[in-house]
Amino acid sequence: MEVRDCLVSAPGKAILHGEHAVVHGKVALAVSLNLRTYLQLKARSDGKVCINLPNIDTFVCWELSELKQLTSFLSDKKEEMQRLDAELVKRLREFIGVTNGNLDSSASAILAFLYIYLSLFGSGRSIIDMPSLTVSVWSELPTGAGLGSSAAYSVCLAAAFLCATGNIPTPLKEWEQTGRWCQEDLELINSWAFQGEKIIHGNPSGVDNAVGTWDIGGMLRFLAGKIIPLSRVPLLRILLTNTKVPRSTKVLVARVKDKINKLPSIMIPVLDSVDAISCTCEKVLTEMTCEPITGDHYNILEELIDINQHHLNVIGVGHPSLDTLCQVTAARGLHSKLTGAGGGGCGITLLRPETDSTTVQGTMKDLRDCGYDCWETSIGGPGVQQHFPSSVKEEIMEVLNRY
Ligand SMILES: Nc1ncnc2c1ncn2[C@@H]1O[C@H](COP(=O)(O)OP(=O)(O)O)[C@@H](O)[C@H]1O
Ligand SMILES: C[C@@](O)(CCOP(=O)(O)O)CC(=O)O
Numbered sequence: 038m039e040v041r042d043c044l045v046s047a048p049g050k051a052i053l054h055g056e057h058a059v060v061h062g063k064v065a066l067a068v069s070l071n072l073r074t075y076l077q078l079k080a081r082s083d084g085k086v087c088i089n090l091p092n093i094d095t096f097v098c099w100e101l102s103e104l105k106q107l108t109s110f111l112s113d114k115k116e117e118m119q120r121l122d123a124e125l126v127k128r129l130r131e132f133i134g135v136t137n138g139n140l141d142s143s144a145s146a147i148l149a150f151l152y153i154y155l156s157l158f159g160s161g162r163s164i165i166d167m168p169s170l171t172v173s174v175w176s177e178l179p180t181g182a183g184l185g186s187s188a189a190y191s192v193c194l195a196a197a198f199l200c201a202t203g204n205i206p207t208p209l210k211e212w213e214q215t216g217r218w219c220q221e222d223l224e225l226i227n228s229w230a231f232q233g234e235k236i237i238h239g240n241p242s243g244v245d246n247a248v249g250t251w252d253i254g255g256m257l258r259f260l261a262g263k264i265i266p267l268s269r270v271p272l273l274r275i276l277l278t279n280t281k282v283p284r285s286t287k288v289l290v291a292r293v294k295d296k297i298n299k300l301p302s303i304m305i306p307v308l309d310s311v312d313a314i315s316c317t318c319e320k321v322l323t324e325m326t327c328e329p330i331t332g333d334h335y336n337i338l339e340e341l342i343d344i345n346q347h348h349l350n351v352i353g354v355g356h357p358s359l360d361t362l363c364q365v366t367a368a369r370g371l372h373s374k375l376t377g378a379g380g381g382g383c384g385i386t387l388l389r390p391e392t393d394s395t396t397v398q399g400t401m402k403d404l405r406d407c408g409y410d411c412w413e414t415s416i417g418g419p420g421v422q423q424h425f426p427s428s429v430k431e432e433i434m435e436v437l438n439r440y
């Protein structure tokens with residue numbers, strides 16, 4: 038049987054406070070971005086399964102017969118869905134020829150794809166048995182830069198495969214350009230996306246796939262797998278800077294864990310302090326919606342950014358390129374911190390309401406002179422969606438249809 042063609046998208050995210058600490062059960066505050074990853078799934082009839090990932094220069098095709106051999110390693114226990122099937126991951130690593138060490142971007146993306154494809158289509162969870170298909174993905178997000186591209190990719194894979202298998206319905210109505218799934222379907226998408234994140238991140242907190250899945254509007258508070266949308270927060274002006282220094286979230290998350298294991302009495306208080314920063318920030322943001330916003334509110338927000346950036350350096354995820362970002366913006370009276378896993382990648386800079394366009398333009402020029410990309414962000418993109426192709430920007434459809 039052929040699968041249904043399907044086109045989906047999911048947003049990236051920026052973490053205001055709490056990256057890394059959130060992996061260890063602390064609070065994080067995050068926003069969704071108006072930069073999205075798009076995935077098109079198309080049925081084929083030639084017995085091949087193909088994946089086109091132009092952002093990371095990865096184009097692979099397999100014969101269905103090769104993939105079918107891997108299904109003998111699938112666990113048929115329902116409860117296994119919550120945990121990553123270690124045996125399947127091991128076999129998939131052998132299949133793609135990376136048995137030891139960390140995976141590069143291409144291998145991680147392929148592994149996440151094969152894991153979700155085989156788990157959903159090859160295990161009797163689907164009425165469609167191992168379909169021939171092409172998946173093409175294009176993202177507006179920089180990959181491996183701290184803006185949650187891995188989660189947006191995993192959310193898109195989960196949504197498209199679940200929809201194609203018929204595990205969730207298609208939410209598109211003829212009179213609407215885009216469709217959203219109900220809460221129960223979103224739960225399922227989120228849990229499969231979390232599996233993808235486990236393959237790419239090793240030990241993810243789940244905050245990124247939650248932001249990619251749910252419609253959070255403004256900001257969310259994430260703690261131990263639970264999300265609370267914060268409806269009462271002011272709209273913050275934020276500058277996003279990509280230092281373009283490549284790094285891997287998986288490596289950085291593992292580095293932090295090693296440091297905590299080695300020096301628990303020193304590192305745990307730092308994580309507790311990051312937690313207090315997130316909670317204090319949330320409190321200040323809430324106050325800002327109940328009383329007139331004053332300079333004092335912004336002074337505290339700036340101080341929290343500075344302290345958190347020092348903490349992130351202490352836990353070992355800073356980078357000279359991020360130090361430069363902080364220094365360049367400080368010279369203009371602005372405060373910055375890394376966002377996401379750090380080690381390079383992106384940082385955020387808080388702009389005050391009174392920060393004039395000369396200052397913003399000047400700062401952006403200084404940062405671009407350092408070789409960085411820099412833009413004022415618009416936050417609050419919707420969670421995962423299904424689209425009619427006509428609702429997606431032409432240039433994106435052009436890339437997706439190229440393969
Ligand atoms: N558009 C994409 N196409 C293919 N793979 C992607 C895409 N976006 C993300 N990925 C996968 O996610 C990895 C980056 O994840 P990660 O290190 O967590 O960084 P981040 O999530 O901050 O961008 C990439 O190396 C790749 O394996
Ligand atoms: C460092 C961490 O808190 C966020 C990582 O985000 P990103 O992959 O760098 O976009 C890890 C996690 O929460 O899973």
Ligand SMILES: [Mg+2]
Binds near residue numbers: 186188238286
């Ligand atoms: Mg990631």
